[in-house]
Amino acid sequence: MDTVVTLLYYFLTAYIAVLLVWNFVKRKNWQEEVLCVIVLIPFLLRLLRLK
């Protein structure tokens, strides 16, 4: 069961990371672009199992 939840968690992490990249592409304001990139970092580190 824990393995299933863990896999779902990583799937959600990847999904949110894709949404953040999509938002980054669509933003027009540089401050919002920076915000998207900063928020994206922990999601990427988790997906790569670094933190």
Add this chain to the structure above:
Amino acid sequence: MTRKIVIAALGTALAVLAGLSFYRSRHLREPVVAGPGVSRVAKLGDYFGPIKGTVNDANVYVLEGREPGGTILLLGGTHPEEPAGRLAAWIVAENAELVRGRILVVLTANRSASTVTRLGGAYPPDFTIPTAWGGQKFRLGDRWSNPLDQWPDPEVYLHYPTRQELAYVDIRNLNRAFPGRPNGTLTERTCYAVTELIRREKVDVAIDLHEAELQYPVISTIVAHPKGADLAAAAAMFISSMEGFAIGVENSPKALRGLSHREIGDATDAVSLLLEAPEPFLDATRGRTDRELLLTGKDDFVVRAGKRGLLFEKIDEKGWPIDVRVGRHTSTILQILEIWSSENPAKAVIVSGVPRYTEVIEKGTGAFLKDPKTASASRLFSE
């Protein structure tokens, strides 16, 4: 478009820098030079197969004397962020010579917890103990297993087998998961492996080495299972009169489950004891959480808390240096061994080469760490 590329590049650079830092911290190798008493190095997985090859397949340094006697287990790194326990065990593994009996030393009982620091706690990833040959770097670690190795946490942690309700995060706390569960989480399986080690090696006394915040009432003490109450009381008396510091004795409570001093004593034939030394680095009211605080134990905010009567241990501007905390542990271990041996001659464990409290303070912990560069490959291991 150019702006987006620049921002994305900066973000990538930040992610790479952070990722490299976390990767290096998680994979930092800590050298161990097996001392003259070490006859072989086993693995925790030798006692419970499912742990083999996992991050928690810890080394078990087996120190054997020429004459048969009793068997003592030293557990360091149950909580890696309490480094005096690991360092005291390190000193035993690298320096002790056994005349009688055996000492089994685990330096990193929860290796997974040693590969992560407190999430959101701004802990330093590592620390260095100065030595004559330049210094040895150690992972700082955390109290709980790395979420990368064990996840998710439940809403409420039900301890096995008592089903006592504990804080959710303590499902990753090695000292809340004893005696362990063979088909449980990584932390529970690690506890089960330690329990199996104790059973198979017929351990007589298991000593779990810890540190505590000064705002925690169980501090500067030996926590003893009822089987070890007399041993702990005698050790505390001798320490207070002979070693140059005071230490108390606490009875292991029946109502709090999962702790080594309770569960090992209940589940095995071993006497189980847990040692606590003061570590201001862990106090909630501390100031900057850096390497200096970890090693000097000096903190103005904790001192002010003490002046307001909020602490269970004294502290002044001298702090609680790491050498003092390590020396407390080595002297307490030696006193326990000496009293155990005098009361159980057939199961005596007689050791030499381990420095006591005053010697550790005088020479420093680093004086008892061996230079891995000068060690032969056959005596060199890593944590």
